[in-house]
Amino acid sequence: MNFTTVLHQAKSEYAYAYNENTLHIRLKTERGAVRKVELLALDPFNWVPRNDGSMMYDLDKESIIRLEMRKEQMTEMYDCWFAEAGNLDTKRCKYCFVIETEKEKYIMGCHDRIPYKEDESELYNLFNYFNYPYICKEDLYKAPHWVAHTVWYQIFPERFCNGTPGDGRNVLPWGSEEMDGALKKFGGNLEGIIEKLDYIQKAGFTGIYLTPIFKATSSHKYDTIDYFIIDPEFGTNEIFEKLVKEAHQRGIRIMLDAVFNHCGYQHPFWQDVLMYNGIVI
Structure with a gap:
């Protein structure tokens, strides 16, 4: 897969706060090259105790939001994908993409593009997740009604x-x-x-x-x-x-x-x- 044709940037027109608890996230891929895109989003501070008597905590994988992105439009060169990540009550979010072609499947994060496999160390490696640190109410764009x-x-x-x-x-x-x-x-x-x-x-x-x-x-x-x-x-x-x-x-x-x-x-x-x-x- 040619990742030079995959476009995304955190905290930009590709990822912005729609309201106090919702992010709108977009991704562009080469037209016709990708069959499906899934968004994985979560609060990076949502960790739970192991309850085994130790002081160890693990990422709460049950809290991860998995959304199939919708192809909202096509241009001459790109397919444009969209997902709305809502109910972000803590207003914090990290996310990555799972991109699937007819023959391949990849995890795409801010640093690495990795062939997909059910390996939790890769799938839930938050160091490779894009980051939207916090939705500030003051930063929300509110256009006048007119x-x-x-x-x-x-x-x-x-x-x-x-x-x-x-x-x-x-x-x-x-x-x-x-x-x-x-x-x-x-x-x-x-x-x-x-x-x-x-x-x-x-x-x-x-x-x-x-x-x-x-x-x-x-x-x-x-x-x-x-x-x-x-x-x-x-x-x-x-x-x-x-x-x-x-x-x-x-x-x-x-x-x-x-x-x-x-x-x-x-x-x-x-x-x-x-x-x-x-x-x-």
């Missing part, structure tokens, strides 16, 4: 519409091929989005998803300098407030891409690192 019914229109503000073409900003003529790169700017801004709200509404959209609009150097604004200031090339905080109000009057919601997982070179946090060279003072 999201499922929203039709989104994504806007890259710098390339959408220049609503103030005579304001003296140093930008290229719209559509110019004079230069290229992240500093190429045509002058799209928030006023341009406000100008086009009626057009967006008539097209049937009820939500606008904006790529980053906070202060940054580039045209794409993913290199944030200040998360509390609208980039001056796009407008001001007050103009953004106007955009939100005008959009809401038309039944359109606004969603921002805030990119908090990284910042730009000029952000004070990174400049502080450069200034002190990582020295804690």
Whole structure:
């Protein structure tokens, strides 16, 4: 079996908390190569005494959840398998997969892929199990009720519409091929989005998803300098407030891409690192 075509990663889009006691777990395998996938899941701290007078404890094998995974969809290259591991009252989980082809059967864990046999030392070797340490209530994703019914229109503000073409900003003529790169700017801004709200509404959209609009150097604004200031090339905080109000009057919601997982070179946090060279003072 070619395990380079088997895809899974713990605590990712392949394994996430659905609610306070349930994990959704997915696996991808080469299309048509696998006949059956079984998920083994358990609380890794669920050990029981031997009751033989000793102080020894053994893994409670009776508590192991065994679920046959369902093939929920197929792509050109992959079969996509799904299982819901529920009733995880302790909110802890370790798991592995038993993958079966027409001729072979394997235990697939986080470290090793082992030919399957009823050998408990291999089947219940928790060191080879994927780990979901704990389901934290605070980490659960709860989408607002209106999201499922929203039709989104994504806007890259710098390339959408220049609503103030005579304001003296140093930008290229719209559509110019004079230069290229992240500093190429045509002058799209928030006023341009406000100008086009009626057009967006008539097209049937009820939500606008904006790529980053906070202060940054580039045209794409993913290199944030200040998360509390609208980039001056796009407008001001007050103009953004106007955009939100005008959009809401038309039944359109606004969603921002805030990119908090990284910042730009000029952000004070990174400049502080450069200034002190990582020295804690």
